[in-house]
Amino acid sequence: MSIDTSTTTTTRNGTPLAEAARDHLWGHFTRHSVYESTDTGGLGNEVPIIVRGEGHRIWDINGRSYFDGLAGLFTVQVGHGRTQLAEAAAAQAAQLAYFPLWSYAHPAAIELAERLAAYAPGDLNRVFFTTGGGEAVESAWKLAKQYYKLTGRPGKHKVISRSVAYHGTPHGALSITGIPGAKAPFEPLVPGAVKVPHTGFYRAPEHLRSDEYAFGQWAANRIAEAIEFEGADTVAAVFLEPVQNSGGCFPPPPGYFERVREICDSYDVLLVSDETICAFGRIGSMFACDDFGYVPDIITCAKGMSSGYAPIGAMIASDRLFEPFRHGTTSFAHGFTFGGHPVSAAVAMANLDLIEAEGLNERVATLAPAFRAELDGLRDLPIVGDVRGAGYFYGIELVKDTETRESFDEAESERLLRGFLSKALFEAGLYCRADDRGDPVIQLAPPLTIGKPEFAEIAGMLRSVLTEACELL
Ligand SMILES: Cc1ncc(COP(=O)(O)O)c(C=O)c1O
Numbered sequence: 173m174s175i176d177t178s179t180t181t182t183t184r185n186g187t188p189l190a191e192a193a194r195d196h197l198w199g200h201f202t203r204h205s206v207y208e209s210t211d212t213g214g215l216g217n218e219v220p221i222i223v224r225g226e227g228h229r230i231w232d233i234n235g236r237s238y239f240d241g242l243a244g245l246f247t248v249q250v251g252h253g254r255t256q257l258a259e260a261a262a263a264q265a266a267q268l269a270y271f272p273l274w275s276y277a278h279p280a281a282i283e284l285a286e287r288l289a290a291y292a293p294g295d296l297n298r299v300f301f302t303t304g305g306g307e308a309v310e311s312a313w314k315l316a317k318q319y320y321k322l323t324g325r326p327g328k329h330k331v332i333s334r335s336v337a338y339h340g341t342p343h344g345a346l347s348i349t350g351i352p353g354a355k356a357p358f359e360p361l362v363p364g365a366v367k368v369p370h371t372g373f374y375r376a377p378e379h380l381r382s383d384e385y386a387f388g389q390w391a392a393n394r395i396a397e398a399i400e401f402e403g404a405d406t407v408a409a410v411f412l413e414p415v416q417n418s419g420g421c422f423p424p425p426p427g428y429f430e431r432v433r434e435i436c437d438s439y440d441v442l443l444v445s446d447e448t449i450c451a452f453g454r455i456g457s458m459f460a461c462d463d464f465g466y467v468p469d470i471i472t473c474a475k476g477m478s479s480g481y482a483p484i485g486a487m488i489a490s491d492r493l494f495e496p497f498r499h500g501t502t503s504f505a506h507g508f509t510f511g512g513h514p515v516s517a518a519v520a521m522a523n524l525d526l527i528e529a530e531g532l533n534e535r536v537a538t539l540a541p542a543f544r545a546e547l548d549g550l551r552d553l554p555i556v557g558d559v560r561g562a563g564y565f566y567g568i569e570l571v572k573d574t575e576t577r578e579s580f581d582e583a584e585s586e587r588l589l590r591g592f593l594s595k596a597l598f599e600a601g602l603y604c605r606a607d608d609r610g611d612p613v614i615q616l617a618p619p620l621t622i623g624k625p626e627f628a629e630i631a632g633m634l635r636s637v638l639t640e641a642c643e644l645l
Pocket of ligand 1: 303307309338339341475
Protein backbone atom coordinates (compact mmCIF):
# COMPACT_ATOMS: atom_id res chain seq x y z
CA MET A 173 0.00 0.00 0.00
CA SER A 174 1.47 3.39 -0.88
CA ILE A 175 0.78 6.13 1.63
CA ASP A 176 0.61 9.77 0.61
CA THR A 177 2.46 11.85 3.19
CA SER A 178 2.29 15.13 1.29
CA THR A 179 0.95 18.05 3.26
CA THR A 180 -1.74 20.53 2.33
CA THR A 181 -1.61 23.94 3.91
CA THR A 182 -5.08 25.09 2.97
CA THR A 183 -8.58 23.66 3.19
CA ARG A 184 -10.35 22.63 0.01
CA ASN A 185 -11.84 26.13 0.01
CA GLY A 186 -8.35 27.61 -0.15
CA THR A 187 -8.43 28.90 3.44
CA PRO A 188 -5.13 28.55 5.33
CA LEU A 189 -5.54 25.67 7.78
CA ALA A 190 -4.60 27.80 10.80
CA GLU A 191 -7.28 30.32 9.91
CA ALA A 192 -9.94 27.65 9.38
CA ALA A 193 -8.91 26.01 12.69
CA ARG A 194 -9.26 29.33 14.49
CA ASP A 195 -12.67 29.97 12.95
CA HIS A 196 -14.26 26.50 13.02
CA LEU A 197 -12.45 23.95 15.13
CA TRP A 198 -13.42 23.68 18.80
CA GLY A 199 -10.38 22.38 20.69
CA HIS A 200 -10.69 20.01 23.63
CA PHE A 201 -9.69 21.58 26.95
CA THR A 202 -8.47 24.50 24.85
CA ARG A 203 -8.24 28.15 25.82
CA HIS A 204 -9.30 29.69 22.53
CA SER A 205 -8.37 33.26 23.40
CA VAL A 206 -4.77 32.25 22.76
CA TYR A 207 -5.64 31.79 19.09
CA GLU A 208 -8.19 34.57 18.65
CA SER A 209 -6.95 37.61 16.79
CA THR A 210 -5.46 40.49 18.76
CA ASP A 211 -8.20 42.72 17.24
CA THR A 212 -10.74 40.84 19.34
CA GLY A 213 -8.58 40.73 22.47
CA GLY A 214 -6.88 37.40 21.78
CA LEU A 215 -3.15 36.62 21.80
CA GLY A 216 -3.12 35.98 18.06
CA ASN A 217 -1.08 32.77 18.24
CA GLU A 218 -1.44 30.21 15.46
CA VAL A 219 -2.95 26.85 16.38
CA PRO A 220 -0.06 24.38 16.16
CA ILE A 221 -0.94 21.99 13.34
CA ILE A 222 0.79 18.62 13.36
CA VAL A 223 0.82 16.94 9.98
CA ARG A 224 3.09 13.92 10.19
CA GLY A 225 4.76 11.49 12.56
CA GLU A 226 7.62 9.03 12.29
CA GLY A 227 8.94 7.05 15.25
CA HIS A 228 9.17 9.42 18.22
CA ARG A 229 9.15 12.55 16.05
CA ILE A 230 6.29 14.69 14.78
CA TRP A 231 6.28 17.49 12.17
CA ASP A 232 4.21 20.62 12.08
CA ILE A 233 2.71 22.29 9.04
CA ASN A 234 5.77 24.52 8.68
CA GLY A 235 8.07 21.52 8.37
CA ARG A 236 9.56 21.83 11.89
CA SER A 237 10.09 18.62 13.75
CA TYR A 238 9.61 17.93 17.46
CA PHE A 239 10.32 15.13 19.90
CA ASP A 240 6.99 13.60 20.87
CA GLY A 241 7.61 13.37 24.61
CA LEU A 242 3.99 12.55 25.39
CA ALA A 243 3.23 9.87 22.77
CA GLY A 244 0.45 12.15 21.50
CA LEU A 245 -1.59 11.91 24.67
CA PHE A 246 0.01 8.97 26.55
CA THR A 247 -1.07 6.85 23.60
CA VAL A 248 1.35 6.12 20.74
CA GLN A 249 3.26 3.24 22.37
CA VAL A 250 4.82 1.86 19.16
CA GLY A 251 5.69 5.27 17.72
CA HIS A 252 4.31 7.10 14.71
CA GLY A 253 4.24 6.04 11.09
CA ARG A 254 3.88 2.31 11.57
CA THR A 255 2.50 1.28 8.19
CA GLN A 256 1.60 -2.22 9.48
CA LEU A 257 -1.14 -0.59 11.55
CA ALA A 258 -2.43 1.45 8.62
CA GLU A 259 -2.48 -1.73 6.56
CA ALA A 260 -4.38 -3.64 9.25
CA ALA A 261 -6.98 -0.85 9.28
CA ALA A 262 -7.32 -0.88 5.50
CA ALA A 263 -7.66 -4.66 5.32
CA GLN A 264 -10.36 -4.72 8.00
CA ALA A 265 -12.26 -1.80 6.46
CA ALA A 266 -12.24 -3.59 3.11
CA GLN A 267 -13.55 -6.81 4.61
CA LEU A 268 -16.04 -5.50 7.21
CA ALA A 269 -15.83 -1.80 7.97
CA TYR A 270 -18.51 -1.73 10.58
CA PHE A 271 -20.79 -3.90 12.60
CA PRO A 272 -22.01 -3.37 16.16
CA LEU A 273 -21.53 -5.62 19.17
CA TRP A 274 -25.20 -5.25 20.06
CA SER A 275 -26.26 -8.93 20.16
CA TYR A 276 -23.87 -9.67 17.28
CA ALA A 277 -20.13 -10.14 17.11
CA HIS A 278 -17.31 -9.88 14.60
CA PRO A 279 -13.98 -11.74 14.50
CA ALA A 280 -11.74 -8.76 15.32
CA ALA A 281 -13.58 -8.01 18.59
CA ILE A 282 -13.69 -11.70 19.53
CA GLU A 283 -9.95 -12.15 18.92
CA LEU A 284 -9.12 -9.00 20.84
CA ALA A 285 -11.40 -9.89 23.78
CA GLU A 286 -9.73 -13.29 24.06
CA ARG A 287 -6.30 -11.69 23.91
CA LEU A 288 -7.03 -9.04 26.53
CA ALA A 289 -8.55 -11.65 28.85
CA ALA A 290 -5.35 -13.69 28.50
CA TYR A 291 -3.20 -10.66 29.40
CA ALA A 292 -5.42 -9.71 32.35
CA PRO A 293 -4.69 -11.17 35.79
CA GLY A 294 -6.95 -13.44 37.84
CA ASP A 295 -10.36 -14.24 36.40
CA LEU A 296 -10.80 -10.95 34.53
CA ASN A 297 -12.14 -12.74 31.50
CA ARG A 298 -15.00 -10.62 30.20
CA VAL A 299 -14.30 -7.68 27.89
CA PHE A 300 -16.79 -4.88 27.23
CA PHE A 301 -15.51 -2.57 24.48
CA THR A 302 -15.83 1.20 24.37
CA THR A 303 -14.24 3.88 22.21
CA GLY A 304 -12.03 5.34 24.94
CA GLY A 305 -11.07 5.57 28.60
CA GLY A 306 -13.85 7.82 29.88
CA GLU A 307 -16.49 5.49 28.45
CA ALA A 308 -14.72 2.55 30.06
CA VAL A 309 -14.81 4.29 33.45
CA GLU A 310 -18.46 5.23 32.93
CA SER A 311 -19.20 1.59 32.05
CA ALA A 312 -17.41 0.32 35.16
CA TRP A 313 -19.45 2.50 37.51
CA LYS A 314 -22.69 1.42 35.83
CA LEU A 315 -21.67 -2.23 35.96
CA ALA A 316 -20.80 -1.94 39.67
CA LYS A 317 -24.22 -0.44 40.42
CA GLN A 318 -26.14 -3.03 38.44
CA TYR A 319 -24.06 -5.91 39.79
CA TYR A 320 -24.98 -5.02 43.35
CA LYS A 321 -28.64 -4.55 42.41
CA LEU A 322 -28.66 -8.00 40.83
CA THR A 323 -26.98 -9.63 43.80
CA GLY A 324 -29.23 -8.27 46.53
CA ARG A 325 -27.30 -5.20 47.72
CA PRO A 326 -29.09 -2.44 45.81
CA GLY A 327 -27.90 0.33 48.13
CA LYS A 328 -24.29 -0.03 46.98
CA HIS A 329 -23.93 2.72 44.39
CA LYS A 330 -21.28 5.19 45.60
CA VAL A 331 -17.71 5.35 44.35
CA ILE A 332 -14.43 6.43 45.89
CA SER A 333 -11.50 7.92 43.99
CA ARG A 334 -8.50 10.13 44.70
CA SER A 335 -8.08 13.87 44.77
CA VAL A 336 -6.66 15.48 41.62
CA ALA A 337 -7.09 12.20 39.65
CA TYR A 338 -8.50 12.44 36.11
CA HIS A 339 -10.88 9.70 34.99
CA GLY A 340 -12.58 11.24 31.94
CA THR A 341 -15.34 13.64 31.00
CA PRO A 342 -18.73 11.84 30.73
CA HIS A 343 -20.89 12.84 33.73
CA GLY A 344 -20.17 9.68 35.73
CA ALA A 345 -16.45 9.62 34.93
CA LEU A 346 -16.24 13.35 35.63
CA SER A 347 -17.84 12.79 39.02
CA ILE A 348 -15.11 10.24 39.74
CA THR A 349 -12.51 12.76 38.55
CA GLY A 350 -10.96 14.70 41.44
CA ILE A 351 -10.07 17.98 39.73
CA PRO A 352 -12.39 20.70 41.04
CA GLY A 353 -11.71 23.08 38.12
CA ALA A 354 -12.69 20.44 35.54
CA LYS A 355 -15.95 19.72 37.34
CA ALA A 356 -17.25 23.09 38.50
CA PRO A 357 -18.71 24.25 35.14
CA PHE A 358 -20.85 21.12 34.90
CA GLU A 359 -22.16 20.73 38.41
CA PRO A 360 -24.35 19.28 39.74
CA LEU A 361 -22.72 16.01 38.74
CA VAL A 362 -23.63 12.42 39.64
CA PRO A 363 -24.09 12.15 43.41
CA GLY A 364 -22.17 9.66 45.52
CA ALA A 365 -18.60 10.22 44.30
CA VAL A 366 -16.33 10.55 47.33
CA LYS A 367 -12.65 11.62 47.30
CA VAL A 368 -9.69 10.43 49.36
CA PRO A 369 -6.04 11.62 49.36
CA HIS A 370 -3.72 10.63 46.53
CA THR A 371 -0.29 9.05 46.97
CA GLY A 372 1.92 12.07 46.27
CA PHE A 373 4.74 11.24 48.70
CA TYR A 374 6.61 14.50 48.03
CA ARG A 375 3.76 16.37 49.71
CA ALA A 376 2.86 13.71 52.28
CA PRO A 377 1.80 14.95 55.72
CA GLU A 378 4.93 16.10 57.58
CA HIS A 379 4.95 13.21 60.07
CA LEU A 380 4.98 10.62 57.24
CA ARG A 381 7.62 12.15 54.97
CA SER A 382 10.42 9.86 56.02
CA ASP A 383 8.54 6.58 55.70
CA GLU A 384 6.97 5.76 52.33
CA TYR A 385 5.47 2.49 53.50
CA ALA A 386 3.77 4.17 56.48
CA PHE A 387 2.52 6.91 54.15
CA GLY A 388 1.07 4.28 51.79
CA GLN A 389 -0.75 2.58 54.66
CA TRP A 390 -2.06 5.92 55.83
CA ALA A 391 -3.31 6.79 52.30
CA ALA A 392 -4.93 3.36 51.83
CA ASN A 393 -6.59 3.59 55.22
CA ARG A 394 -8.29 6.81 54.14
CA ILE A 395 -10.27 4.58 51.74
CA ALA A 396 -11.41 2.39 54.65
CA GLU A 397 -12.32 5.52 56.57
CA ALA A 398 -14.39 6.87 53.64
CA ILE A 399 -16.22 3.53 53.31
CA GLU A 400 -16.96 3.53 57.05
CA PHE A 401 -18.12 7.12 56.90
CA GLU A 402 -20.41 6.60 53.90
CA GLY A 403 -21.55 3.16 55.06
CA ALA A 404 -20.24 -0.02 53.39
CA ASP A 405 -23.76 -0.87 52.27
CA THR A 406 -23.72 2.27 50.06
CA VAL A 407 -20.27 1.95 48.46
CA ALA A 408 -19.87 -0.01 45.20
CA ALA A 409 -16.35 0.64 43.94
CA VAL A 410 -12.98 2.32 44.35
CA PHE A 411 -11.37 3.75 41.18
CA LEU A 412 -7.57 4.05 41.23
CA GLU A 413 -4.88 4.44 38.60
CA PRO A 414 -1.78 2.27 39.11
CA VAL A 415 0.31 5.47 38.73
CA GLN A 416 -1.87 8.54 39.06
CA ASN A 417 -1.38 10.82 36.08
CA SER A 418 -2.95 14.09 37.11
CA GLY A 419 -0.89 15.82 39.78
CA GLY A 420 2.25 14.51 38.10
CA CYS A 421 2.75 10.73 38.07
CA PHE A 422 2.20 9.58 41.66
CA PRO A 423 3.39 5.97 41.97
CA PRO A 424 1.80 3.77 44.63
CA PRO A 425 3.92 3.52 47.80
CA PRO A 426 5.09 0.00 48.63
CA GLY A 427 2.27 -1.97 50.23
CA TYR A 428 -0.42 0.49 49.15
CA PHE A 429 -2.33 -1.72 46.73
CA GLU A 430 -2.00 -4.73 48.99
CA ARG A 431 -3.75 -2.77 51.73
CA VAL A 432 -6.35 -1.36 49.31
CA ARG A 433 -7.18 -4.88 48.08
CA GLU A 434 -7.59 -6.00 51.69
CA ILE A 435 -9.91 -3.07 52.43
CA CYS A 436 -12.02 -3.68 49.31
CA ASP A 437 -12.37 -7.37 50.17
CA SER A 438 -13.31 -6.73 53.76
CA TYR A 439 -16.06 -4.24 52.85
CA ASP A 440 -17.16 -6.02 49.64
CA VAL A 441 -16.27 -3.05 47.47
CA LEU A 442 -14.99 -3.49 43.89
CA LEU A 443 -11.49 -2.36 43.00
CA VAL A 444 -11.30 -0.74 39.57
CA SER A 445 -7.82 -0.30 38.13
CA ASP A 446 -8.11 2.60 35.70
CA GLU A 447 -5.26 1.80 33.32
CA THR A 448 -6.26 4.18 30.56
CA ILE A 449 -2.66 5.42 30.59
CA CYS A 450 -0.71 2.75 32.46
CA ALA A 451 -1.58 -0.37 30.42
CA PHE A 452 0.12 -1.79 27.31
CA GLY A 453 3.70 -1.35 28.37
CA ARG A 454 3.63 2.19 29.72
CA ILE A 455 4.89 0.88 33.07
CA GLY A 456 6.44 -2.34 31.70
CA SER A 457 3.63 -4.91 31.56
CA MET A 458 0.48 -5.31 29.49
CA PHE A 459 -1.51 -4.36 32.60
CA ALA A 460 0.13 -2.25 35.27
CA CYS A 461 -1.68 -4.00 38.13
CA ASP A 462 0.86 -6.78 37.37
CA ASP A 463 3.69 -4.29 37.86
CA PHE A 464 2.40 -3.52 41.34
CA GLY A 465 1.18 -7.01 42.28
CA TYR A 466 -2.57 -6.62 42.73
CA VAL A 467 -5.61 -8.14 41.07
CA PRO A 468 -8.49 -5.71 40.58
CA ASP A 469 -12.12 -6.64 39.92
CA ILE A 470 -12.25 -4.46 36.82
CA ILE A 471 -9.60 -2.96 34.54
CA THR A 472 -10.44 0.05 32.40
CA CYS A 473 -8.07 0.71 29.49
CA ALA A 474 -7.82 2.47 26.12
CA LYS A 475 -5.12 4.66 24.52
CA GLY A 476 -2.09 2.32 24.07
CA MET A 477 -4.31 -0.64 23.12
CA SER A 478 -4.20 0.59 19.52
CA SER A 479 -1.31 3.06 20.00
CA GLY A 480 -3.93 5.62 18.97
CA TYR A 481 -4.05 4.46 15.34
CA ALA A 482 -7.81 3.97 15.84
CA PRO A 483 -10.02 4.73 18.87
CA ILE A 484 -10.82 1.88 21.23
CA GLY A 485 -11.16 1.26 24.96
CA ALA A 486 -12.37 -1.55 27.18
CA MET A 487 -13.74 -2.48 30.56
CA ILE A 488 -12.46 -5.92 31.56
CA ALA A 489 -14.53 -7.53 34.32
CA SER A 490 -14.08 -10.60 36.49
CA ASP A 491 -16.12 -13.77 36.06
CA ARG A 492 -17.89 -12.97 39.34
CA LEU A 493 -19.19 -9.68 37.93
CA PHE A 494 -20.40 -11.30 34.72
CA GLU A 495 -22.11 -14.21 36.46
CA PRO A 496 -25.51 -12.53 37.11
CA PHE A 497 -25.66 -11.49 33.45
CA ARG A 498 -25.55 -15.09 32.24
CA HIS A 499 -29.10 -15.86 33.28
CA GLY A 500 -32.73 -15.21 32.34
CA THR A 501 -33.72 -11.88 30.87
CA THR A 502 -30.90 -9.90 32.46
CA SER A 503 -28.66 -7.72 30.28
CA PHE A 504 -26.23 -4.86 30.79
CA ALA A 505 -28.37 -2.24 29.05
CA HIS A 506 -25.44 -0.12 28.04
CA GLY A 507 -23.36 0.28 24.88
CA PHE A 508 -21.84 2.50 22.21
CA THR A 509 -22.34 2.39 18.45
CA PHE A 510 -18.59 2.38 17.90
CA GLY A 511 -17.55 0.28 20.91
CA GLY A 512 -15.20 -2.45 19.68
CA HIS A 513 -15.28 -1.07 16.14
CA PRO A 514 -13.91 -3.70 13.73
CA VAL A 515 -11.23 -1.41 12.31
CA SER A 516 -10.08 -0.34 15.78
CA ALA A 517 -10.07 -3.92 17.04
CA ALA A 518 -8.02 -5.10 14.04
CA VAL A 519 -5.59 -2.22 14.57
CA ALA A 520 -5.33 -3.09 18.27
CA MET A 521 -4.47 -6.70 17.38
CA ALA A 522 -1.74 -5.54 14.98
CA ASN A 523 -0.46 -3.07 17.60
CA LEU A 524 -0.26 -5.77 20.28
CA ASP A 525 1.58 -7.95 17.75
CA LEU A 526 4.16 -5.16 17.39
CA ILE A 527 4.47 -4.65 21.15
CA GLU A 528 5.14 -8.36 21.56
CA ALA A 529 7.40 -8.84 18.53
CA GLU A 530 9.58 -5.86 19.45
CA GLY A 531 9.68 -6.74 23.14
CA LEU A 532 8.53 -3.25 24.12
CA ASN A 533 7.39 -4.22 27.62
CA GLU A 534 10.77 -5.78 28.36
CA ARG A 535 12.42 -2.71 26.87
CA VAL A 536 10.53 -0.41 29.24
CA ALA A 537 11.26 -2.62 32.23
CA THR A 538 14.98 -2.71 31.36
CA LEU A 539 15.51 0.91 30.37
CA ALA A 540 13.21 2.70 32.84
CA PRO A 541 16.01 3.17 35.43
CA ALA A 542 18.16 4.88 32.77
CA PHE A 543 15.28 7.21 31.84
CA ARG A 544 14.72 8.07 35.46
CA ALA A 545 18.44 8.64 36.02
CA GLU A 546 18.55 11.17 33.16
CA LEU A 547 15.61 13.06 34.65
CA ASP A 548 17.03 12.79 38.18
CA GLY A 549 20.07 14.55 36.77
CA LEU A 550 17.93 17.70 36.51
CA ARG A 551 17.55 17.92 40.29
CA ASP A 552 20.48 20.32 40.53
CA LEU A 553 18.27 22.99 38.94
CA PRO A 554 16.80 25.24 41.65
CA ILE A 555 13.31 24.88 40.15
CA VAL A 556 13.17 21.05 40.17
CA GLY A 557 11.58 19.82 43.39
CA ASP A 558 10.76 16.23 42.60
CA VAL A 559 11.13 13.63 39.84
CA ARG A 560 8.72 10.71 40.09
CA GLY A 561 6.93 8.04 38.10
CA ALA A 562 7.60 4.57 36.76
CA GLY A 563 8.29 2.86 33.44
CA TYR A 564 8.18 5.42 30.64
CA PHE A 565 5.93 7.78 32.61
CA TYR A 566 7.46 10.61 34.66
CA GLY A 567 6.51 13.89 36.26
CA ILE A 568 8.90 16.66 37.27
CA GLU A 569 7.44 18.91 39.96
CA LEU A 570 8.53 22.52 39.80
CA VAL A 571 8.91 24.51 43.00
CA LYS A 572 9.89 27.98 44.12
CA ASP A 573 12.18 26.65 46.81
CA THR A 574 13.58 23.13 46.86
CA GLU A 575 14.44 23.37 50.58
CA THR A 576 10.96 24.32 51.81
CA ARG A 577 9.13 22.69 48.84
CA GLU A 578 7.17 25.93 48.51
CA SER A 579 5.05 25.79 45.38
CA PHE A 580 4.10 28.57 43.00
CA ASP A 581 0.86 30.43 43.69
CA GLU A 582 -1.86 30.49 41.05
CA ALA A 583 -0.67 33.63 39.31
CA GLU A 584 2.97 32.52 39.29
CA SER A 585 2.00 29.11 38.01
CA GLU A 586 -0.05 30.71 35.23
CA ARG A 587 2.92 32.88 34.24
CA LEU A 588 5.38 30.02 34.46
CA LEU A 589 3.42 27.24 32.79
CA ARG A 590 1.17 28.98 30.30
CA GLY A 591 3.14 32.18 29.90
CA PHE A 592 6.49 30.54 29.40
CA LEU A 593 7.12 26.80 29.74
CA SER A 594 4.54 25.27 27.40
CA LYS A 595 5.62 27.48 24.54
CA ALA A 596 9.34 27.43 25.33
CA LEU A 597 9.46 23.63 25.51
CA PHE A 598 7.66 23.33 22.18
CA GLU A 599 9.94 25.93 20.63
CA ALA A 600 12.94 24.04 21.96
CA GLY A 601 11.63 21.01 20.06
CA LEU A 602 9.95 19.04 22.85
CA TYR A 603 6.25 18.29 22.84
CA CYS A 604 5.29 17.33 26.41
CA ARG A 605 2.88 18.51 29.07
CA ALA A 606 3.26 21.41 31.48
CA ASP A 607 0.35 20.99 33.86
CA ASP A 608 -0.99 22.67 36.97
CA ARG A 609 -4.09 20.65 37.77
CA GLY A 610 -2.27 19.87 41.02
CA ASP A 611 1.09 21.47 41.77
CA PRO A 612 2.99 22.56 38.63
CA VAL A 613 4.61 19.65 36.80
CA ILE A 614 6.15 18.72 33.48
CA GLN A 615 5.06 15.30 32.30
CA LEU A 616 6.72 12.84 29.98
CA ALA A 617 5.29 9.67 28.45
CA PRO A 618 7.20 9.08 25.19
CA PRO A 619 6.73 6.21 22.75
CA LEU A 620 8.07 2.95 24.18
CA THR A 621 10.47 2.55 21.28
CA ILE A 622 13.00 5.11 22.52
CA GLY A 623 16.22 4.39 24.43
CA LYS A 624 19.24 5.96 26.11
CA PRO A 625 20.23 8.50 23.40
CA GLU A 626 16.66 9.83 23.36
CA PHE A 627 16.48 10.02 27.17
CA ALA A 628 19.57 12.24 27.04
CA GLU A 629 18.02 14.34 24.26
CA ILE A 630 14.86 14.91 26.33
CA ALA A 631 16.89 15.81 29.43
CA GLY A 632 19.02 18.23 27.40
CA MET A 633 16.00 20.12 26.08
CA LEU A 634 14.45 20.23 29.55
CA ARG A 635 17.68 21.49 31.09
CA SER A 636 18.02 24.41 28.70
CA VAL A 637 14.37 25.50 29.03
CA LEU A 638 14.22 25.06 32.82
CA THR A 639 17.50 26.98 33.20
CA GLU A 640 15.91 29.82 31.28
CA ALA A 641 12.81 29.55 33.49
CA CYS A 642 14.99 29.89 36.60
CA GLU A 643 16.46 33.11 35.18
CA LEU A 644 12.99 34.54 34.55
CA LEU A 645 11.78 33.91 38.10
C1 LIG B 1 -6.81 7.54 33.96
C2 LIG B 1 -7.70 8.03 32.87
N1 LIG B 1 -8.98 7.66 32.83
C3 LIG B 1 -9.81 8.07 31.86
C4 LIG B 1 -9.37 8.91 30.87
C5 LIG B 1 -10.30 9.36 29.78
O1 LIG B 1 -9.99 8.73 28.60
P1 LIG B 1 -10.61 9.24 27.21
O2 LIG B 1 -10.05 10.60 26.96
O3 LIG B 1 -10.16 8.20 26.23
O4 LIG B 1 -12.10 9.24 27.40
C6 LIG B 1 -8.04 9.33 30.85
C7 LIG B 1 -7.54 10.22 29.80
O5 LIG B 1 -6.41 10.65 29.78
C8 LIG B 1 -7.17 8.89 31.89
O6 LIG B 1 -5.89 9.28 31.92
